[in-house]
Amino acid sequence: MAELQLANPDPVFIQEVKRLGGDTLKNCYQCATCSAVCKLSPETNPFPRREMLLAGWGQTETLIKEPNLWLCYQCNDCTTYCPRGARPGDVLAAVRVFAYKHFSFPSFMGKAVASPSALPLLLLVPTILLLGCMFLFAPQTADGSFQFLESNVVDFNLFLPHSSIDALFVFGGVMIFLFAGIGMGRFWKGLRQPGQDYTLGFVSALILTIKEIISHSKFRECEASHSRAIGHQLLIYGFVGAFVTTLMVFALHFIPEYLHLWFRIESLHPFIEMPVEFPNPVKILGGLSGMAIIIGCGLLIARYWGTEDESSSYSDNIFLYMMFFTSLTGMLSWFIRVADMAMAAYVMYFLHLVCVFYILWYMPYSKFAHMVFRTLALVHARMIGRIQ
Incomplete structure (x- = not known):
């Protein structure tokens, strides 16, 4: 049986992602249309559905270390087909900006x-x-x-x-x-x-x-x-x-x-x-x-x-x-x-x-x-x- 992990959302991260351009984050209801239509998404580890889930739950430490963030070119093909207007490309772009700030020195x-x-x-x-x-x-x-x-x-x-x-x-x-x-x-x-x-x-x-x-x-x-x-x-x-x-x-x-x-x-x-x-x-x-x-x-x-x-x-x-x-x-x-x-x-x-x-x-x-x-x-x- 898989080990259960406690999700400890980071509300500051969620608000910051919204401020940085990912204000449609909470529109996502995990239908995975974005991952299905994205031509750049790897077959064995597709994005951006998982990244949208992590962002929505404020899983900062996991998300900013995820390579898939950087495989997205914000072309917004996913946005074209998203039934909820969640704009996954913009959300991932906002998370990338957050990553610059997180890893930068001095912070x-x-x-x-x-x-x-x-x-x-x-x-x-x-x-x-x-x-x-x-x-x-x-x-x-x-x-x-x-x-x-x-x-x-x-x-x-x-x-x-x-x-x-x-x-x-x-x-x-x-x-x-x-x-x-x-x-x-x-x-x-x-x-x-x-x-x-x-x-x-x-x-x-x-x-x-x-x-x-x-x-x-x-x-x-x-x-x-x-x-x-x-x-x-x-x-x-x-x-x-x-x-x-x-x-x-x-x-x-x-x-x-x-x-x-x-x-x-x-x-x-x-x-x-x-x-x-x-x-x-x-x-x-x-x-x-x-x-x-x-x-x-x-x-x-x-x-x-x-x-x-x-x-x-x-x-x-x-x-x-x-x-x-x-x-x-x-x-x-x-x-x-x-x-x-x-x-x-x-x-x-x-x-x-x-x-x-x-x-x-x-x-x-x-x-x-x-x-x-x-x-x-x-x-x-x-x-x-x-x-x-």
């Missing part, structure tokens, strides 16, 4: 980034630090005024010296990746349950997962939201391209420059000069990546605006808007600088950096964490043979 940051009321403070942090960089490090004239106010050319290095911005990037990046690593370690530990049989190694599962992410093959199996895959794919490709562009600028300019200055290596000089101008391949990659992010975010935002049946949480919205504005302000900074409109260029560049640091510094606590958590969950699901 208060996860709560802050998921709260609309904390947004002004979160934006204020990079704003103050950037203003501090300007007042402390921007070159001044003999009479004490800033050189960028009197320069005949638009020079972002006079406004916010690259060395100070690089220091913020490096220091902030190291701290954030450390915090993200702690959160990912917690999540991975939760996925690995006692008694699991592993049929595939980590590296092999990771390679298959990366191939799936690049092709969006599972995403395209969905029917109700098939078009969403295009915007999603453009956003991912654009971000990867922008990240590679940043690495190339560091590798080709800043690292050689700092090595030359710090270690007096006379033969080592930057391979490209700042600002990088068109048609340099690095500039082309950056421009194409920025446009991909703008178009991808625009398609996803327009879909949420134009479809009554499409649901999104604050975490979804703020991530899309911040990615959109990061790329838009970056592109406008370039165009306005080329047009030689000094003050407008400096203001736009400042706004761009505020958005960039928001995306970077709050990455482990935002929708950005979704990418890492889903990747780990898909790897684990392949390792235990739940998906191929």
Whole structure:
């Protein structure tokens, strides 16, 4: 006879899931239509019926460690056929947001980034630090005024010296990746349950997962939201391209420059000069990546605006808007600088950096964490043979 277990519901979890976009949770009466129609649901361990049951009963610890949460792409095929309008895809999306907060380190940051009321403070942090960089490090004239106010050319290095911005990037990046690593370690530990049989190694599962992410093959199996895959794919490709562009600028300019200055290596000089101008391949990659992010975010935002049946949480919205504005302000900074409109260029560049640091510094606590958590969950699901 199976051992009876006492269900100890977590009412705080239930209310939080509702607040995060899963407000239709209690509409579910466990007919299992969702599991029957979902093309992504594994035959031997189908979802989302079980996950809806666990969420409805507030079984927090069991649910947030469930890999099936991350096999759902919120395509809402299940919602199309649900006789009760329970929207299982939206409920699972809300639980995933809860998971970011649960596993994040430090935990208060996860709560802050998921709260609309904390947004002004979160934006204020990079704003103050950037203003501090300007007042402390921007070159001044003999009479004490800033050189960028009197320069005949638009020079972002006079406004916010690259060395100070690089220091913020490096220091902030190291701290954030450390915090993200702690959160990912917690999540991975939760996925690995006692008694699991592993049929595939980590590296092999990771390679298959990366191939799936690049092709969006599972995403395209969905029917109700098939078009969403295009915007999603453009956003991912654009971000990867922008990240590679940043690495190339560091590798080709800043690292050689700092090595030359710090270690007096006379033969080592930057391979490209700042600002990088068109048609340099690095500039082309950056421009194409920025446009991909703008178009991808625009398609996803327009879909949420134009479809009554499409649901999104604050975490979804703020991530899309911040990615959109990061790329838009970056592109406008370039165009306005080329047009030689000094003050407008400096203001736009400042706004761009505020958005960039928001995306970077709050990455482990935002929708950005979704990418890492889903990747780990898909790897684990392949390792235990739940998906191929």
